[in-house]
Amino acid sequence: MNETYLIQQVIKAIKGLYQHDILEKNVQISKTRKEFSGDYTLVVFPLLSISKKSPESTANDIGEYLKNNYSALESFNIVKGFLNLSLKSEFWIEKLKLFNSLNDNLSSANNKVLIEFSSPNTNKPLHLGHIRNNLIGHSVSEILKKAGNEVVRVNLINDRGIHICKSMLAWQKWGNGETPASSSLKGDHLIGKYYVLFDVELKNEIADLVSKGNSDEFAKNNTSLMKEAQEMLQKWERGDIEIISLWKKMNSWVYEGFEQTYNALGISFDKIYYESETYLLGKNIVAEGLKKGIVEKKTDNSIWVNLTDDGLDEKLLLRADGTSVYITQDLGTAIMRYNEYKPNKMIYVVGNEQNYHFQVLKLVLKKLGNEFSDSIQHLSYGMVELPDGKMKSREGTVVDADNLIDEMIDTARQISVELGKLDGFSDDEKNQIYKAIGLSALKYYILKVDPKKNMTFNPKESIDFNGNTGPFIQYTYVRINSILRKANDSNIEYKKVDNNYDLNEKELELIKLLNQYQLVINEAASSLSPAIIANYTYELAKEFNQFYHDFSILNAENETIVKFRLLLISFYKNVLKDAMSLLGIEMPERM
RNA sequence: GGUUCCGUAGCUCAGUUGGAUAGAGCAACAGCCUUCUAAGCUGUGGGUCCCGCGUUCGAAUCGCGGCGGAAUCACCA
Structure with a gap:
């Protein structure tokens, strides 16, 4: 409770009564609890060392002093070490009048805050967990704006990577040219269907390999489906025309679907980033880090950063085949964003399962010489669970x-x-x-x-x-x-x-x-x-x-x-x- | 195993930098519509605030140690 005017009165009272200066933060004023009469309550215990009196007489001293020197005070009463103060009706009516100008008496922090939320993958429709993310992101944006900040809302669409290739591959193999129009399925749901199908077929292939006498481990790492998906990712990164056009077509279906869901939720963004447009910057940053000797290349050509001095592990930044991983693009995106908006603060609304990722991200950014790393805040929100645990797409328990x-x-x-x-x-x-x-x-x-x-x-x-x-x-x-x-x-x-x-x-x-x-x-x-x-x-x-x-x-x-x-x-x-x-x-x- | 987060009523959750007798909703039960919308209001029952020790005038809140749960420690994102 920062009722400054009252706190100032109490400070004056202490000075007047005991010739003692006291800091604002040492004056404990709270709302009076319903079962007692009064508007505000001063807790006098912390003041006893100054007054050298009992709680009751200290409270009485202060109460009397305020009664004589603070015109807004109507009356006071004392219960144990609590001084309950009642203010006059006029005081409250004046307060009420301020609501005529509801919107123009806000503290203006004047900060520019960039907030990322939503950040969906383009391989499946949104579920309840995404809803929580979107609602928190949107609401926090509104709250920050209300509190006087300039807010930039950004979305980062995860439109590339191995998971996208999985649904593309499945559609290519078994889709028979199905489209949202032909199936009357929402675009994101259609893509989700093929992502699930890939997983099913992959499991079948693994089971098949195991039944032919291979170990589980071997089977998992040697499916033709995974190989095809990885090849597709490499083709994508090389800009293969056929793959790119398939990718564009399927993503456009997903975006149409997402747009409907965002509209239904009433959510919008100032800027949308696509990983496909930022991951290369991430690669360049890693390459620079390599030149400076901040990151290291292993014998298989994969690139790592060593964070053991900071109590963390080694972290992969680029695969041996040169393709990038999640954190690679996040490095690029962070720097791109910072340069574009120069915000005082960057907030990422991302689930708490990624706490470690953000620890690493901030550290690596810092190591690479980006001081703004300190202004990154991970708004880490909790998972939405079902009564028997986490939502699992494989078990069909995801709440769409x-x-x-x-x-x-x-x-x-x-x-x-x-x-x-x-x-x-x-x-x-x-x-x-x-x-x-x-x-x-x-x-x-x-x-x-x-x-x-x-x-x-x-x-x-x-x-x-x-x-x-x-x-x-x-x-x-x-x-x-x-x-x-x-x-x-x-x-x-x-x-x-x-x-x-x-x-x-x-x-x-x-x-x-x-x-x-x-x-x-x-x-x-x-x-x-x-x-x-x-x-x-x-x-x-x-x-x-x-x-x-x-x-x-x-x-x-x-x-x-x-x-x-x-x-x-x-x-x-x-x-x-x-x-x-x-x-x-x-x-x-x-x- | 390491790190981080969490543990409050049968269930879902509040509990503001440590303050007075720990609160709501749901569920159960009992009342209140001739009067501004009953999606409301009122009442009853329901608690070892996970356990223990410590700091303090004072601990659900802070510290340490347990117990229980979750996340993470991926060439997934």
């Missing part, structure tokens, strides 16, 4: 992104129809609302969990639409909206508020919570965590619903109260919408 999105929207439709809330809307309007609700359930479900933690998704239990969920928050918004619409229809003017307004307890709670928004944004931005925003929106919604239940707004006791409450809830509406937009979640006007 497109299917899941469709299911969520369909569930939203079913619930809405059951409740009969959208009777009288056009089909277009209805579909738009179903989509907003279904996606909010999905997005909120994923984003409310701390990114760095693994999370469990149970496909058998559908994602909830009640309780701590996206639709609940949307519903709250819609309720507010409905009241404001009625107020508008009756031409009630509620933009002004009198400082003498007598706040009731719940109204005060609502203002205090609203007042935290700025802090919450800053915290979410510094910890790169959409979960902080999500949990805050839930608090907002819960508080409002209690208020809504306990107090009438349009039929309040008198006009002053009606107007005040309308103003208050209109700020709730704005903040709810604003906060949810940071999660990439749209708010329907009715539902």
